[in-house]
Amino acid sequence: MKRIERTAYLNKLIAFKDKNIIKVITGIRRCGKSTIMEIFRDWLLGNGVKDNQIIYLNFEDYDNYELRNPHNLYAYIKPLILQDRMTYIFFDEIQHVSDFPDIINSLNLKPTVDLYVTGSNAYMLSSEIATLLSGRYIEIAMLPLSFKEYVKGTDSSNNLPQAYTDYITRSSFPYTIELGTYSEIIDYLTGVYNTIVVKDIMARKRLPDVMMLESVIRFTADNIGNILSTKRIADIMTADGRKIDPKTVERYLSALCETFFVYETKRYNIKGKQLLKTLGKYYLVDIGLRRMLLGSRSFDAGRILENIVYLELLHRQKKVYVGKMDSLEVDFVAIDENNISYYQVAATVRDETTLQRELASLQQINDQYPKYILTLDEDPTADYDGIKRVNALRWMMGDVSL
Known part of the structure; x- marks a missing residue:
């Protein structure tokens, strides 16, 4: 598939890189959320970040079905977090994970974690969820192509x-x-x-x-x-x-x-x-x-x-x-x-x-x-x-x- 470099969204992700705030990418299905994550990961790799500093999980992939359980997910992620360098974690379609705000907040407390998540519906930013993430996230709202x-x-x-x-x-x-x-x-x-x-x-x-x-x-x-x-x-x-x-x-x-x-x-x-x-x-x-x-x-x-x-x-x-x-x-x-x-x-x-x-x-x-x-x-x-x-x-x- 031809990849269109969506500069405005990429620049916004770059601007918030390494900042202690959760980056939440929202938008309708198939608007390009997964692709902008891929583009940003490539940018990181081209700017000094190593492969072992990046963790990417798509929760619509059946291979990751067991990780929809928050206990399984945390047990999987925790050993992969580096202590001496930043670990960049990408969660695609996070709404499939039960009690995902607890996981996100816990990971965000760690000083060497930079966290990016996507979701296809506003459930993840409903009033209850927004309260749980209050003050700790920024929403990057995506649209299909301009x-x-x-x-x-x-x-x-x-x-x-x-x-x-x-x-x-x-x-x-x-x-x-x-x-x-x-x-x-x-x-x-x-x-x-x-x-x-x-x-x-x-x-x-x-x-x-x-x-x-x-x-x-x-x-x-x-x-x-x-x-x-x-x-x-x-x-x-x-x-x-x-x-x-x-x-x-x-x-x-x-x-x-x-x-x-x-x-x-x-x-x-x-x-x-x-x-x-x-x-x-x-x-x-x-x-x-x-x-x-x-x-x-x-x-x-x-x-x-x-x-x-x-x-x-x-x-x-x-x-x-x-x-x-x-x-x-x-x-x-x-x-x-x-x-x-x-x-x-x-x-x-x-x-x-x-x-x-x-x-x-x-x-x-x-x-x-x-x-x-x-x-x-x-x-x-x-x-x-x-x-x-x-x-x-x-x-x-x-x-x-x-």
Whole structure:
């Protein structure tokens, strides 16, 4: 399999190397968590670390089944820990180990242990587990490939519009680059989807109705970028003959968010600079999954681009919200430490009416933070009294001239 060097994640791991803090790598299944561990292990070996300083265990490998027992695992690991040099321990899919917080905390107490763990669902960072690891871990949240990573992995920088079409049609999951036909990709995505639904959601949450769960999934996938409430979802689904109550919808959506299948985005009052409790939006982790679920009828260039821009902002380590400016909406408010940036997203703004509509909410914001309109229009960058209209693909590629 072609290995894509995911520099941003690698640099973050390097930055926390040898620090007395547990590195917890989270993300949806098959997004590349095991690969980034492999990349980092190779980096260690290339920078003076010896083979006997590295311990790697994947708990989804049946060869390690007995080590899912915490007593067996600790008995196996303890003799391998070096006393005079750092031992780098990598636990892949740690959620399979019973009482794993106790093991992790115990190993982290040892001065010559540097610990890295992955997990495919948020159980390992639920409120109870987070309390047990409080103050002793950092979460590195992974996503499938960004557009820039996809372009690099497919050597397609000479034709960004075609690369974008492939990106949203085929999938951002790394392994899909190795697959030839679209039917092969659909089969692969179906396998990923079924594993998430059956193993990560139905089994762990003990949900009684898989067909209703899949109805919620399809409804959410069909409504990316729409303001939603659990009551509205329940009312629409019930009207369509799929009777469900708001509490059940909330439970299902929570499970989808915990497995990183769906991301919830809260609303943010720009004037009051505070989060609003109701009516957020939901975005999918991968547009290829959306196409697999809904078919080609699901193609909506504007909403798909909005979903992709949202994921790109997450890739850039931003906290992302839906902005509310009086009666108007700003697609995204992205906050990074003390910096804020505002984004409107549209497939095209060549129509003057559309352009003025996208400008309107940004024009109401009086601060001096950057404001952008991102589109698929292949036009030169334009400036409207400080609001920049830029090509979304060049923006995702990190065009510094923007």
